[in-house]
Amino acid sequence: MNLKKNSLHDHNSCRQKVMEAAKAYCEQKRLKLTPVREAVLNMLLNEHQALGAYEILEGLRVAGFSAQPPVAYRALNFLRDIGFVHKIEQLNSYIACYHPDMSHSPVFLICQSCNDITEKSIDRHKDEFSIMADETGFQITNLVLEAKGTCQACLANL
């Protein structure tokens, strides 16, 4: 499992905070964080890493939910819509967002050695891609910013 990250912060409290934020957000927006949706978010927060849709589906099955693919994809898409889950396009997998702040675009650093994924944020509207897009009159609705490579810890162990 991902010991490195766990050692860097209090994973439990971090997880709880995000879950509460999700509940508050849904309440405020009159959206429903139903049992399936909460279970999916919880699973992603627990793992603290990217999971494939079918891994999530297996988790749902174990937890007693219906385990047909649409169940997982619906929950994932709901959570993505509200910004608490992101898809890692290069891995076809999904990861919880620990700072669901709409004014920032997520940036992912994917370590090919330890499979750890670090989420960074860049200031929307100030980054050079947004600027580049502005220059050509392109209106961005979604940004995918992913870097694959080797993280510091793994570089040190080479």
Add this chain to the structure above:
Amino acid sequence: MNLKKNSLHDHNSCRQKVMEAAKAYCEQKRLKLTPVREAVLNMLLNEHQALGAYEILEGLRVAGFSAQPPVAYRALNFLRDIGFVHKIEQLNSYIACYHPDMSHSPVFLICQSCNDITEKSIDRHKDEFSIMADETGFQITNLVLEAKGTCQACLANL
């Protein structure tokens, strides 16, 4: 088809230049731009848009090549390795690169309205993602930078 781009430049000469560049590159590196590989690159250059692997496979079938999936994927991966084709991760599709310059990272602006894809370049090592990665000691081997949205022409037609 993609009239907008065709009107912006001499598509034919552009296509030929890239194909020649690919041939020169392979010759220099002692790599083989075999018939299948050339056919795939040619198809992508002709279309001047992103194609799915199975569309390419169908093109190969029509051209008389073997049309099992591995044939297309192998050719695509070869062309990606040498930098003449990129994968658009958000679309699971592949597009020819018109400025295969290793010191630049490709950036794609994907218009959801007209399906046009514009490739931009950013200076590797100077962009803020590389800088962000450097700060955390992350060594990037591959960058995926894709923006979905609406292009200028389509915005004007709303």
Add this chain to the structure above:
DNA sequence: ATATGATTTGTTATGTTATAACATTCACTA
């Protein structure tokens, strides 16, 4: 309280994307 409309969930089936594994052919060169 209850009809009604909207949202969510269940379920079946299928579509789409990609790779594993191994056999065969080809091109080079020793």
Add this chain to the structure above:
DNA sequence: TAGTGAATGTTATAACATAACAAATCATAT
């Protein structure tokens, strides 16, 4: 011209994702 490594052919299957429709649940306005 035999041996080697690269490329291709081929079969099968894995992995990812959605369409379509039925059933249940929920919200709320009368």
